Amino acid sequence: MNKLNGVHLRHNKKTRNCETKIFPPPKKVTIPMSQSMGAPCICLVGKGDHVDVGQKIGDTDVFMSAPVHSSVSGTVTEIADYLLPNGSVCKAAVIETDGQQTMCPDISVPQITDRKSLIAAVRESGMTGLGGAGFPTHVKLGFDPSKTPVDTLVVNAAECEPYITSDYREMMECADDVIGGILLIQKHLNIPMCKLCIEDNKPDAIKLMTEKTADIKSIDIAVLPSQYPQGAEKVIVYSATGRIIAEGELPVNQGVLVMNVSTVSGVYRYSKDGIPLINRRITADGTAVTKNAGNYLVPIGTPVSEILAYCSAEDAEKVLYGGPMMGLCLYDTDQPVVKNNNAILAFKHGKVPETTACIRCGRCVAACPLRLMPLMIESAYNAKDVAELKRLKVSLCMNCGCCSYVCPAHRPLAEINRLAKAMLPRK
Amino acid sequence: MKGLYISPSPHRTDNISTAKIMLTVIIALLPAAAAGCVFFGPRAAAVLAVCVISCIVFEALCRIVMKKPQTISDLSAIVTGLLLGMNLPATVPFYIPVIGSFIAIVIVKQLFGGIGQNFANPAITARIVLMLSFTPQMSVWVKPYWYSGTLDAVTGATPLAEKWLYYTENGVNYKMAPFTLSEMFWGETGGCIGETCAAMLILGGLFLIITKVISAATPVAFIGSFALLTFIYTGSLNETVYGVLAGGLLIGAFFMATDYATTPVTAKGKVVFGIGCGVITFIIRTFGSFPEGVSFSILLMNLLTPYIDRLTAAVPFGAKKSSKN
Numbered sequence: 001m002n003k004l005n006g007v008h009l010r011h012n013k014k015t016r017n018c019e020t021k022i023f024p025p026p027k028k029v030t031i032p033m034s035q036s037m038g039a040p041c042i043c044l045v046g047k048g049d050h051v052d053v054g055q056k057i058g059d060t061d062v063f064m065s066a067p068v069h070s071s072v073s074g075t076v077t078e079i080a081d082y083l084l085p086n087g088s089v090c091k092a093a094v095i096e097t098d099g100q101q102t103m104c105p106d107i108s109v110p111q112i113t114d115r116k117s118l119i120a121a122v123r124e125s126g127m128t129g130l131g132g133a134g135f136p137t138h139v140k141l142g143f144d145p146s147k148t149p150v151d152t153l154v155v156n157a158a159e160c161e162p163y164i165t166s167d168y169r170e171m172m173e174c175a176d177d178v179i180g181g182i183l184l185i186q187k188h189l190n191i192p193m194c195k196l197c198i199e200d201n202k203p204d205a206i207k208l209m210t211e212k213t214a215d216i217k218s219i220d221i222a223v224l225p226s227q228y229p230q231g232a233e234k235v236i237v238y239s240a241t242g243r244i245i246a247e248g249e250l251p252v253n254q255g256v257l258v259m260n261v262s263t264v265s266g267v268y269r270y271s272k273d274g275i276p277l278i279n280r281r282i283t284a285d286g287t288a289v290t291k292n293a294g295n296y297l298v299p300i301g302t303p304v305s306e307i308l309a310y311c312s313a314e315d316a317e318k319v320l321y322g323g324p325m326m327g328l329c330l331y332d333t334d335q336p337v338v339k340n341n342n343a344i345l346a347f348k349h350g351k352v353p354e355t356t357a358c359i360r361c362g363r364c365v366a367a368c369p370l371r372l373m374p375l376m377i378e379s380a381y382n383a384k385d386v387a388e389l390k391r392l393k394v395s396l397c398m399n400c401g402c403c404s405y406v407c408p409a410h411r412p413l414a415e416i417n418r419l420a421k422a423m424l425p426r427k
Numbered sequence: 428m429k430g431l432y433i434s435p436s437p438h439r440t441d442n443i444s445t446a447k448i449m450l451t452v453i454i455a456l457l458p459a460a461a462a463g464c465v466f467f468g469p470r471a472a473a474v475l476a477v478c479v480i481s482c483i484v485f486e487a488l489c490r491i492v493m494k495k496p497q498t499i500s501d502l503s504a505i506v507t508g509l510l511l512g513m514n515l516p517a518t519v520p521f522y523i524p525v526i527g528s529f530i531a532i533v534i535v536k537q538l539f540g541g542i543g544q545n546f547a548n549p550a551i552t553a554r555i556v557l558m559l560s561f562t563p564q565m566s567v568w569v570k571p572y573w574y575s576g577t578l579d580a581v582t583g584a585t586p587l588a589e590k591w592l593y594y595t596e597n598g599v600n601y602k603m604a605p606f607t608l609s610e611m612f613w614g615e616t617g618g619c620i621g622e623t624c625a626a627m628l629i630l631g632g633l634f635l636i637i638t639k640v641i642s643a644a645t646p647v648a649f650i651g652s653f654a655l656l657t658f659i660y661t662g663s664l665n666e667t668v669y670g671v672l673a674g675g676l677l678i679g680a681f682f683m684a685t686d687y688a689t690t691p692v693t694a695k696g697k698v699v700f701g702i703g704c705g706v707i708t709f710i711i712r713t714f715g716s717f718p719e720g721v722s723f724s725i726l727l728m729n730l731l732t733p734y735i736d737r738l739t740a741a742v743p744f745g746a747k748k749s750s751k752n
Contacts, residue, residue, distance in 0.1 A: 004744065007441070009439070162439070234744065234745060238744075244744065244745050245745055246745045246746075246747055247745055247746055247747045248747075249745075316431070317431065317432050318431060318432045318434075319431055320438060324436075324437060324438045324439040325436060325437045325438070325439065326436050327436055327438065328436070329431065329432070329433045329434060329438075330431060331431060331433055332431070333431070347438070350431065350432025350434075351432060352432075352434045353440055353444075356444075356445055356498075356501065357445075357498075357542050357543045357544070358543045359448075359503075359542055359543040359687045359688060360543050360687045360688045360692055361448065361692075362687065362691075362692030362693070365693060369744065370743050370744040370745070371741040371743045371744050372743050373693075375692065376736075393743040393746045396743050396744070396745060396746060399436070401436050401437030404437050404440065405437050405439060405440055405441055406441050406443070407440070407441075408441075408443045408444050408445050408447070408448055409444075409445055410440055414435065414436065414437060418435070
């Protein structure tokens with residue numbers, strides 16, 4: 001088995017021992033109708049409506065989507081346009097909280113008895129991949145076992161991005177939920193084997209999970225080397241099972257289902273209490289955070305500015321949703337925490353280093369986990385040579401950012417890969 | 428709250444820059460350059476200085492004339508100047524290093540677009556042009572410590588140009604090298620300023636490998652293939668080691684065949700490049716009319732670099748080979 005390339009990053013996981021604190025509901029939340037990969041929801045509430053905690057406020061008929069719920073009780077003050085970080089616009093419900101946090105009376109514990117009822121329940125929970133991509137979980141679980149039989153559940157607890165410790169805290173604080181979720185999914189989807197994948201820089205989590213699963217034969221703890229991007233889907237599947245997800249394939253084509261560890265335990269908690277995805281754990285950290293760096297359970301829709309204020313990070317020049325390697329920049333600190341944010345990172349310095357000429361050192365080629373050639377992709381992109389871009393397989397790029405990270409000329413190679421992909425004709 | 432910076436990911440970069448890489452190369456070259464100055468005296472230091480200064484000046488002037496951002500701070504012109512100077516004899520008249528710097532920086536590097544864009548190694552190309560244009564001045568080889576005034580003869584020959592001594596004793600044929608391997612290793616022979624001291628070149632090369640500025644693949648393939656062919660041809664380990672230590676092989680293998688812009692970026696390509704250099708060097712030295720072939724071998728392989736890169740590119744992870752379109 002060939003080792004995949006990657007980079008070694010400083011981990012900066014100084015919040016690893018910060019136990020999760022509950023972040024108080026803010027005065028106002030903004031809940032976007034698009035919080036998962038796929039179609040945006042249609043807003044089910046209007047201006048002036050009263051909503052309760054856990055009430056469904058957005059849903060859609062489109063399969064590739066997940067409903068959204070209110071994280072607070074209060075009054076809808078506005079249905080506003082919200083500019084998503086990817087540049088598209090969706091509706092968002094702005095809710096003024098009443099401080100009561102009244103639970104929605106509709107909430108009930110779901111009856112999960114088989115594959116179908118599990119998938120239906122997961123859809124109602126509004127669960128999406130909590131690791132970052134925000135793939136609707138019910139879509140992932142809804143694979144067709146007659147076409148793509150799955151024999152291995154890969155639970156991604158690599159958490160290879162610097163700073164972020166939210167998945168680590170999930171394992172340390174909710175180990176039983178993680179195991180419960182794995183067993184629940186294994187039972188109803190008939191998946192005989194589970195690989196719980198943890199990077200070797202988390203020895204306490206490895207120890208705890210190994211102890212807890214000692215008597216469970218169907219769960220195997222896979223200790224993976226700490227190398228970025230260990231947690232990327234294709235990389236973790238290869239590291240854990242040796243299987244290669246080929247061009248255009250999904251993990252299920254190789255008999256693998258990949259789920260983030262917090263998603264798995266979130267599914268389990270929903271199966272027990274019926275409370276949909278209305279809050280999530282985030283790591284608040286970064287060089288601009290001057291106090292209270294740590295892990296917080298935050299109501300979805302909370303303005304990031306409240307977290308920055310709590311952490312005295314108002315001087316930040318750059319604020320990220322997610323980690324420093326793949327995270328998205330906030331354009332405004334009033335943007336809300338959404339389902340797939342695993343961290344809010346605030347940095348003192350936001351300027352990008354000046355770009356100089358490519359010296360053809362080949363570091364990008366040596367760093368790319370997928371063995372692409374970013375420097376050649378850049379030349380082909382500049383020449384608008386679509387045939388060459390196809391030959392160079394730019395479509396495989398997963399935007400891990402290793403190429404830009406190692407570039408001594410600070411060329412925006414990962415960005416160019418993204419632009420080059422957009423240049424390819426859509427199938 | 429003040430405005431926020433927006434940029435695409437990643438938001439972190441490794442602590443490295445072109446200038447830092449070039450500085451590492453300069454540091455790696457200094458021991459061998461210093462050894463050259465010890466053996467060949469203040470004159471050698473002056474040649475190196477003229478090369479470095481004229482390279483910087485030509486680079487700066489080019490960027491001004493071409494109305495492009497100034498690039499002398501990336502230190503690459505210093506590397507080119509140092510390498511060019513180390514590839515010249517200590518006694519060359521000072522206009523020669525200036526002409527060489529002009530060829531290296533203006534013609535080979537800047538006219539093709541500057542750093543990273545040139546297809547041929549600037550220092551090597553300049554050395555070849557000077558060798559062919561100023562053959563007499565470029566073939567004066569002074570003996571080590573010639574400047575001390577205690578030697579009977581000032582000029583000698585290089586380890587490659589000097590004839591081996593053949594003699595027969597008690598019916599057995601012997602062949603004696605003009606220099607001992609110890610002299611060759613420490614560099615107390617005639618030759619270009621920076622190419623004679625094998626010990627310091629190896630030290631600098633290892634430093635570049637340890638600091639991951641270069642890959643060991645190229646020098647190992649270059650020196651290895653040359654040594655293997657020489658050993659097969661001569662059958663003598665002594666002659667093989669002599670050949671490796673002689674001439675520009677080590678400076679070429681560690682410092683010129685590893686130049687980023689003009690050599691392959693793929694791991695396999697670096698090996699192919701090194702083997703190609705080793706084979707061509709062996710052929711020129713053994714069968715050619717020139718005593719030395721390192722410069723020509725590297726220049727020839729420079730021309731093949733784009734093809735080597737293309738033919739040795741790794742298959743991307745998960746790529747389907749069949750789908751060519």
